[in-house]
Amino acid sequence: MRILFDSKLTKYKDPFGVLAEGESCGLRLDIPKDVGALRAEVILDEAGTTRSLTFSMTHSGDSGDYQQFTGRIRLRRGL
Numbered sequence: 001m002r003i004l005f006d007s008k009l010t011k012y013k014d015p016f017g018v019l020a021e022g023e024s025c026g027l028r029l030d031i032p033k034d035v036g037a038l039r040a041e042v043i044l045d046e047a048g049t050t051r052s053l054t055f056s057m058t059h060s061g062d063s064g065d066y067q068q069f070t071g072r073i074r075l076r077r078g079l
Contacts, residue, residue: 001032001065024074029057030066040069 005028007013014026031037040057057071 001034003032004030004066019075021076022074024072026070026072027057028060029069030063031069033062033065033067035067037067037069042071042073044073044075 005012008016010016012028015023019025027042029040029042031040037059039059041054042057043052043054045052053073053075055071055073057069060068060070062068
């Protein structure tokens with residue numbers, strides 16, 4: 001099994017497409033239960049710089065063999 005995420009599906013990224021500055025975005029990761037994940041984090045790196053943004057996701061439930069982790073992020077210029 002593998003971690004599931006597809007930015008083309010609103011199930012995993014909402015809204016679809018490019019975000020306007022200040023617009024929030026919901027993200028979801030499905031992590032196999034047998035991994036035993038206690039937490040999930042997403043790290044966004046800004047290309048060509050040393051800047052990055054890390055945000056924690058919340059365990060929001062289980063679905064079949066997967067744990068669901070969700071979170072919302074709002075980007076601004078320069079991360």
